[in-house]
Amino acid sequence: MTHILVPYHLDEHRPGLDVPYEPAVTVSRDLTGDDVWERVGGLYAEVADVVAADVRGGQVPLVMSGDCMVSQAVVAGVQRAHDRASPSIVWFDAHGDVQTLETTTSGYLGGMPLRMLAGYRPELLADRLGLAPIAEDRIVLVDGRDLDPPERDYLAASNIRQVFTAELDADGVPLGPVYLHVDLDVVDGAELPGLLFPTPGGPSASEVGQAIRRVLDTGRVAAVGLGCTWHEGQDGQGAAERVRAALPF
Template sequence: MAEGRRVALTHYAGTAGDRTVDGAAGARVLARALQERLGVPAVAVGTERPLLGAAWDAELTAARADLEAVAERYRAVLATGAAPVAAINRCAVALATLPVVAQARPDAVVVWFDAHGDVHTPATTTSGYLGGLALAGPLGLWASGLGAGLTPDRVVLVGARDLDPPERALVDGTALTMVPPGPAVAEELAAVVAGRPVYVHLDADALEPGIVPTEYHVPGGLSLDDLRRCCAELARSEVVGVEVGEVESRTGDEDLTPLLDALGPVLDATGRAGPG
């Protein structure tokens, strides 16, 4: 690892509202790939459990101990001045990580790459899926019990193209910013971030279906080149940390090199001092 760069890698091995076992398997493959790329050991947090297939509240109860453990891991990492990088199974893990980041780095912008908004609340969700509430909890739109502290002006949704009407109303009515897929996605993202420190969250379904195995397939997503260009722009800022999830594995040996190459600029920048 380069001198002056401190990165702590976490493999979230717990439950987080999983509806298939492929997300947990994907997190294992991703953690191995990140460990090799970053040259740091992955610390496993949480315990894989049988699938529940239940509504958000039962899933949250089942996941709470694991989510609290990963929040504590993040607090410890950030307290040492290191930067967290995490391989997670499902986006609901952000219920625990983002409040810690928001408290430790109130200057940082959360750049949320996802096909979805994930800003439903228990009152608006029709699916009952915990992951659909993942970003709304840290924003304080509902009380997850895992904290909040993130404000809409510090969130940028990138690649979102499948928002339900309540989510669309929230985006339209707050300072939360959307950067849609398209030829100018990287340039638009850079303009919105405007040099501020960033914490990067990537759901694999932000990408065009078929690029990376993932549960959701929403056409019109980012290409790997789009993601790489976005990450190159973000790497001009201080990268506070990175979490990657919603990668599924069905064989246990998927080659994630193209994905990590696209993320390369932010992975390489994570843990380095910001400009200036």
């Protein structure tokens, strides 16, 4: 597994971002453009190229970043390596990440990446990356428990399947190659210090690690995204070490 670091939170460069694993590759560049989509679009095109080359080389890239939006680049890279064949998605996250620009009250773009992977507003990023939408029935949201009303409405009407961490087994993993996404805030907020958006009532890091192992054991994981969605300086509080001990990467 190739550890790739993208030290950004959206278009904010975070060179001091603590990550659980030593990166073999770091993708960093000067971000230019009139809006956030243009700025991250250039970065993500480079990330997609790195991911595609790694997958073509028979490796499984693990992309670590400070947010979940970089998932657009990882999935685009997998599609490039597989001649645009789309992977299924297993998405571990305390949040739904299915907001839209029209429904969000906070305006936080990090609450939209799963909705965008399912085809929302392709002109924002997907068209720039050559990213094809993922069919909703090929997406599983794991332990999404902090959902705003528009997210609940969308998920209830969609074909996205929702499960708890303990429920996810090999039979519940969608067919085909898999993009495995893990936002570390899926872990109960009391267990990991310093999360940007801690959410109570979740599984332990050990339980998340066991579920991830069940997904990896299918032998179909093509790429992994790891959202290190915490404040700077978490190594001092032991968060990265706890993640290393619990997750099977």
